[in-house]
Amino acid sequence: MRKNKMLVAFACCVFAFLFLPLFIIAVTAFGGESAITFPIQSFSLKWFANIFTSGSFISSFKTSFQIALFATLLALLVGIPAAYALARYTIKGKNMIQSFFLSPTIIPGIVLGFALYRFIVLVMRMPVFYGLLLGHFLAVLPYIIRVVGSSLSQFDFSIEEAAWSLGCGKVSAFFKVVIPNITSGIMAAFMLAFINSFNNIPVSMFLTGPGVSTFPTNLMNYIEYNYDPTVSAVSVLLMAGTIIIMFVVEKTLGIASLAK
Amino acid sequence: MEFLTLNKIDVTYDKKKTVLKGLNLEVKEGELVSLLGPSGCGKTTTLRVIAGFIEPSGGEFILDGRNYTKVPVHKRNFGIVFQSYALFPHLNVYDNVAFGLKLQKLKKAEIKRKVEDMLEICGLSEFADRFPGQMSGGQRQRVALARAMVIQPKLLLLDEPLSNLDAKLRINMRVEIKRLQKKFGITMIFVTHDQEECFSISDKVAVMNNGLIEQYDTPENIYLKPKTEFVARFIGFNNFIPLKKQSGGIFITERKELIQVEQETKLEEGLGTIRPDDILLADETVSENVMNATVGVRTFLGRSYQYEVDSTAGKLVVNAPIGKVYEPGDRVRVQLPKNKIIIVRKSM
Amino acid sequence: MKKQLPYLLLMPGSILLIVFLILPLIKVLFPTIYEGTFTVKNYREFFQDAYFMKILIRTLKIAVLCTVISMFLGVPTAYFISRCNKKKRGLLLALTIFPLLTNSVIRSFAWINILGRNGIVNTLLMNAGIIEKPLTLLYTEFSILVGSIYLFLPLMIITVAGTMENIENDLMEAAESLGASRLSAFIKIVLPMSIPGIIVGNILVFTGTLTAYTTPQLLGGNSNLVLATFIYQRAMSLGDWTGAGVVAAVMIAATMVVLRIFNALAAKIDERGEKYA
Numbered sequence: 001m002r003k004n005k006m007l008v009a010f011a012c013c014v015f016a017f018l019f020l021p022l023f024i025i026a027v028t029a030f031g032g033e034s035a036i037t038f039p040i041q042s043f044s045l046k047w048f049a050n051i052f053t054s055g056s057f058i059s060s061f062k063t064s065f066q067i068a069l070f071a072t073l074l075a076l077l078v079g080i081p082a083a084y085a086l087a088r089y090t091i092k093g094k095n096m097i098q099s100f101f102l103s104p105t106i107i108p109g110i111v112l113g114f115a116l117y118r119f120i121v122l123v124m125r126m127p128v129f130y131g132l133l134l135g136h137f138l139a140v141l142p143y144i145i146r147v148v149g150s151s152l153s154q155f156d157f158s159i160e161e162a163a164w165s166l167g168c169g170k171v172s173a174f175f176k177v178v179i180p181n182i183t184s185g186i187m188a189a190f191m192l193a194f195i196n197s198f199n200n201i202p203v204s205m206f207l208t209g210p211g212v213s214t215f216p217t218n219l220m221n222y223i224e225y226n227y228d229p230t231v232s233a234v235s236v237l238l239m240a241g242t243i244i245i246m247f248v249v250e251k252t253l254g255i256a257s258l259a260k
Numbered sequence: 261m262e263f264l265t266l267n268k269i270d271v272t273y274d275k276k277k278t279v280l281k282g283l284n285l286e287v288k289e290g291e292l293v294s295l296l297g298p299s300g301c302g303k304t305t306t307l308r309v310i311a312g313f314i315e316p317s318g319g320e321f322i323l324d325g326r327n328y329t330k331v332p333v334h335k336r337n338f339g340i341v342f343q344s345y346a347l348f349p350h351l352n353v354y355d356n357v358a359f360g361l362k363l364q365k366l367k368k369a370e371i372k373r374k375v376e377d378m379l380e381i382c383g384l385s386e387f388a389d390r391f392p393g394q395m396s397g398g399q400r401q402r403v404a405l406a407r408a409m410v411i412q413p414k415l416l417l418l419d420e421p422l423s424n425l426d427a428k429l430r431i432n433m434r435v436e437i438k439r440l441q442k443k444f445g446i447t448m449i450f451v452t453h454d455q456e457e458c459f460s461i462s463d464k465v466a467v468m469n470n471g472l473i474e475q476y477d478t479p480e481n482i483y484l485k486p487k488t489e490f491v492a493r494f495i496g497f498n499n500f501i502p503l504k505k506q507s508g509g510i511f512i513t514e515r516k517e518l519i520q521v522e523q524e525t526k527l528e529e530g531l532g533t534i535r536p537d538d539i540l541l542a543d544e545t546v547s548e549n550v551m552n553a554t555v556g557v558r559t560f561l562g563r564s565y566q567y568e569v570d571s572t573a574g575k576l577v578v579n580a581p582i583g584k585v586y587e588p589g590d591r592v593r594v595q596l597p598k599n600k601i602i603i604v605r606k607s608m
Numbered sequence: 609m610k611k612q613l614p615y616l617l618l619m620p621g622s623i624l625l626i627v628f629l630i631l632p633l634i635k636v637l638f639p640t641i642y643e644g645t646f647t648v649k650n651y652r653e654f655f656q657d658a659y660f661m662k663i664l665i666r667t668l669k670i671a672v673l674c675t676v677i678s679m680f681l682g683v684p685t686a687y688f689i690s691r692c693n694k695k696k697r698g699l700l701l702a703l704t705i706f707p708l709l710t711n712s713v714i715r716s717f718a719w720i721n722i723l724g725r726n727g728i729v730n731t732l733l734m735n736a737g738i739i740e741k742p743l744t745l746l747y748t749e750f751s752i753l754v755g756s757i758y759l760f761l762p763l764m765i766i767t768v769a770g771t772m773e774n775i776e777n778d779l780m781e782a783a784e785s786l787g788a789s790r791l792s793a794f795i796k797i798v799l800p801m802s803i804p805g806i807i808v809g810n811i812l813v814f815t816g817t818l819t820a821y822t823t824p825q826l827l828g829g830n831s832n833l834v835l836a837t838f839i840y841q842r843a844m845s846l847g848d849w850t851g852a853g854v855v856a857a858v859m860i861a862a863t864m865v866v867l868r869i870f871n872a873l874a875a876k877i878d879e880r881g882e883k884y885a
Contacts, residue, residue: 311785332789333784334784334788334793337787338785339785340782342782344776344778346778346781346782347782348779348782348783348797350800350801359783363787363792408785411786411787
């Protein structure tokens with residue numbers, strides 16, 4: 001393809017802007033100095049060791065992982081039937097119901113966290129963990145509705161009717177015919193929801209309490225009090241994790257499925 | 261001096277795949293030349309080289325005495341009609357047609373006059389305000405033509421412009437194109453894989469295969485006197501008999517049978533080809549170019565029967581009148597009239 | 609039974625949304641307009657307080673600048689990506705998605721290291737002898753803006769590239785054959801046809817910046833509050849639940865107004881679009 005040199009240069013600058021900061025962080029993770037310096041003066045892996053010796057990173061990682069997993073599963077459990085109902089049936093006020101299910105997207109995360117904190121932590125006295133779980137569930141539900149919904153909208157429901165005509169009950173037809181045909185949509189929704197929940201901060205800000213903090217909020221607290229390359233080392237590990245996830249997604253679903 | 265000259269054009273993709281190898285083509289001013297061939301033969305690539313979308317890795321393209329090889333597309337002033345029409349969906353018919361004129365920075369009134377004239381000529385006057393999405397395939401085709409013609413191009417390039425239309429419309433449009441070509445005297449290069457379309461419209465046809473022009477001739481000559489096996493096959497010959505020249509008009513088959521051929525040829529060796537309609541099922545009295553054969557499959561074509569026969573010169577396809585019916589297994593004599601046999605060069 | 613099935617399927621989600629989204633929102637928003645009787649006092653106070661207004665204006669200013677700059681950087685880049693061959697396009701899209709999947713704390717942290725007092729920019733400039741004392745780049749509106757652009761630019765690129773990919777190359781070639789240079793073909797064909805994608809990109813970036821918490825918190829510090837960091841401070845440091853509720857209402861309202869404006873814009877273009885759909 002013939003290309004304009006100016007455009008190529010422009011795009012290169014934009015990609016440099018996107019990647020240089022991450023590259024710098026990655027390099028500083030291997031520095032031997034106690035404060036972050038770039039370029040690094042000496043090489044060391046001690047900051048990686050530091051992650052695993054300070055217990056808060058490990059425990060908050062576990063919390064975040066659990067929250068992301070359970071919130072996503074709950075959202076799938078509730079979201080798939082809803083998306084199916086919206087795609088399959090002509091019901092009154094369909095558009096309104098759809099926007100209702102997508103409404104958490106127009107509520108800013110920090111407001112969502114604030115409201116949940118007031119209501120379920122202070123009023124209902126629910127344990128902090130459940131507050132976080134619910135907050136993350138609400139934050140990721142729209143992803144499920146949107147991605148599973150778009151994959152259902154491409155599903156030819158006459159296939160389901162064919163299954164009925166062959167003697168398959170409605171419930172079993174749903175599991176035997178519909179679900180297998182939207183697996184890639186469900187997988188994409190799962191990945192998106194999980195990653196977004198895992199990285200979420202605004203919703204968690206209000207909802208983390210004594211003894212329970214998520215990985216990103218813990219990281220944020222750490223940055224406010226320390227200026228050493230431990231965070232760089234954490235970044236390197238997280239980026240490595242992201243690359244692995246992206247690689248797996250590319251091989252299975254195609255990377256474009258995350259660009260929704 | 262020819263109007264358009266392609267001189268030893270080479271095109272390679274990704275430094276590996278050669279698409280055109282030393283292609284030559286000469287076109288006179290005001291001619292309509294078709295590039296005909298199966299998909300992948302390089303006809304669209306040739307058109308894209310002329311248009312300027314592909315810069316050849318070798319060779320040069322001269323038009324009207326000027327070297328265009330490295331002139332950028334937007335400075336060439338060639339009209340192009342795309343297979344997909346490529347109408348701008350966000351502009352209405354008027355603005356689509358006016359697009360090129362506006363870029364020429366003409367006065368508004370002049371643009372209006374030119375566009376309206378062109379819409380009139382193409383029978384589009386009443387559609388000026390419509391958007392492409394609101395029009396039928398045939399109408400879009402006309403808009404694409406009008407848009408390409410209105411800039412008064414030096415050359416009009418058409419890339420399978422009729423392939424998205426239904427059969428009836430296709431015939432109407434090709435008459436239309438021919439009419440416009442005569443009216444404006446524009447030199448046109450027309451890419452197609454449809455031989456009927458190509459023969460009906462062209463002054464000259466270049467049959468392409470594997471990045472080379474196999475034969476460049478008038479439609480009549482291509483149809484009646486193919487020069488290579490590829491061209492012959494492409495236009496519907498399907499009987500090929502390997503032959504070697506014995507002397508004068510006498511050729512010899514692999515089974516050492518002698519065949520007389522009227523056509524004069526310089527080829528010492530080649531394939532004798534003949535249309536199924538021209539082969540006769542002969543009676544005892546004829547002796548010239550006659551072979552024994554066994555009847556195989558018979559199919560009914562309406563005006564005739566088609567037989568596959570196993571002759572001493574190999575398998576042949578014969579169309580015979582329906583007067584007499586032969587059954588599979590019948591032994592017959594087939595005659596290849598000497599004035600109907602054409603000697604062609606074997607293709608790779 | 610048959611007619612009830614869809615409602616049955618929608619039931620669990622609806623209940624959860626009502627109990628854990630609508631009720632809590634009412635719980636925090638209702639007190640802002642009802643103190644024994646209905647009142648707009650809290651809102652009047654908000655809009656009359658210069659300090660609050662400064663924060664609101666700062667938030668809007670950053671959101672507008674971030675959106676506009678992301679558009680100027682993102683649209684040409686998206687165009688570049690959309691004109692690459694399939695293999696290269698996939699790679700570039702993956703490169704664009706990668707930062708999006710990286711935690712925003714890390715992405716903001718990167719800029720602390722670049723813009724900080726002893727950060728890379730200051731070190732470079734001082735070593736080059738251009739400045740003598742380090743510049744104050746971090747904990748300013750500037751650093752929030754840079755961090756926000758860094759955060760949201762990929763979103764703009766991906767959204768716009770998605771639309772541009774669908775524009776047939778034939779259209780560009782047709783424009784060029786009619787005498788349009790590459791640049792004018794871009795301006796006259798690609799740009800008008802990508803407006804729907806650009807609008808969606810603008811919505812995502814604008815509402816994202818308007819409500820972002822992490823980046824302003826890490827790069828803005830306490831002297832450069834925006835609405836999101838302001839809510840947290842009101843509620844957690846000052847225990848001013850009503851005040852935080854007012855800010856929450858303002859944020860929701862701002863988001864909705866922005867969505868309305870952009871959707872109206874999109875609808876207007878769609879109206880024209882219907883003609884060529």
